[in-house]
Amino acid sequence: MTARYSFGGDEHVFVEVDEEMSLEAFFKSLSITNAVKQAGIRGVTEICPANASFQIKFDPDVISPDDMLAELKSLEAAAEKAESRIQTRIIEVPVFYRDPWTTETLMRFRERHQDPNSTDIEYAARINGYATVDDFIKAHSGAPWFVSMVGFVAGLPFLYQMVERKRQIQVPKYLRPRTDTPKLTVGIGGCFGCIYSVRGAGGYQMFGITPMPIYDPKQEISYLRDFMVFFRPGDIVKWKPIDRAEYDDTVAAVAANRYMPKVREVTFDLDEFNKDIDGYNARLEGVLNGH
Structure with a gap:
């Protein structure tokens, strides 16, 4: 076009x-x-x-x-x-799926939801054809996501799943937006994922929460001292499912300024990606894990 x-x-x-x-x-x-x-x-x-x-x-x-x-x-x-290649970063982002904070929030707003009788992640799993929520989490975290835009709310990344279109997770936004969303909520609206950088209103389906701050206007967090916004367009995100213990440990490490996100520099080539999407994603993950 x-x-x-x-x-x-x-x-x-x-x-x-x-x-x-x-x-x-x-x-x-x-x-x-x-x-x-x-x-x-x-x-x-x-x-x-x-x-x-x-x-x-x-x-x-x-x-x-x-x-x-x-x-x-x-x-x-x-x-x-x-050229169809860029120098960028691949970043591991921990996610505590089905956490108590987004669960409590979504239950307060069921009258605004397409399916008041299920949670957001149960609804998303069902309409995307997954038999269980665990299967949905594997699909959500199994492939990387491309940061296509940062904004709307300061520091909020919009993320596009790096799989064939027929495999992309898609979930409609709430029928009416919520008046509350916990800070660092991970969710999806349409085909776009996001991380809510601050607490506030929102309409995306909520699946979990990350302990990794992505926006710090005071620039007190160690890895945000140079710039208050963590993400930039072109970054690649790989979700890492974590449990409550690892979530609490990470929150404590952030508070003590001991936490550093796992980040690797990488060249992303769109032409090579399109030739073998799953193979290319596996190589990206190998770079992230030092293989």
Whole structure:
């Protein structure tokens, strides 16, 4: 699809790369936004990449909206030829599935849910064709997830499962959003996973909680002292199921500034990934585990 451009007032251009999310659409969006950064276009004040789109904020006193549009269209043509590989990180994120805090929360909001008689994870397992919740957890944590966008709430990553489309987990959002979601809840809405960086309202199905902070505006947590937001677009997440004891140990380690996320640098090649998705994912996991 040719990108679709639209103006947002006098200071924004919104660019829809594709109508549906795919890693190909994300890579094109990333290529164009990286090209905007490298081009140093006078008047650009903010670049905001998203799942299959991006938005550019600019100063119309420095560059006119039409000239900004022309610059972006020229960069789109170059992005079509961009390499399908990026230098990024693969990160292990521990998850305490079926934890007591999200369970207590979801039970308070059953009247807003499609199935008031089951938990979120039971509902997700059933509608995705898994016989048991354990089978669902294996599918959720078995393949890595790509961070396609960070935002909406400060530090919140949107995650796209790295499997064939027919195998992707999909779960609708609540019929009406909750007014409460525990901090660091792991969940899914549509085809996107997320980690709630802060406590607040939300509509995604809740499956568990991570003890690993991903946003610290005070920058007191050891691994967030350089920058308050942990994730960035292009990161790859591998969930690690943990039990209550490991959850409590990790929370204590974070509080004592002894915890360090498991992170490895990696080159991700989209063409190679598409040739053998499961094999490529296994190699990524091997890098994470030092194999």
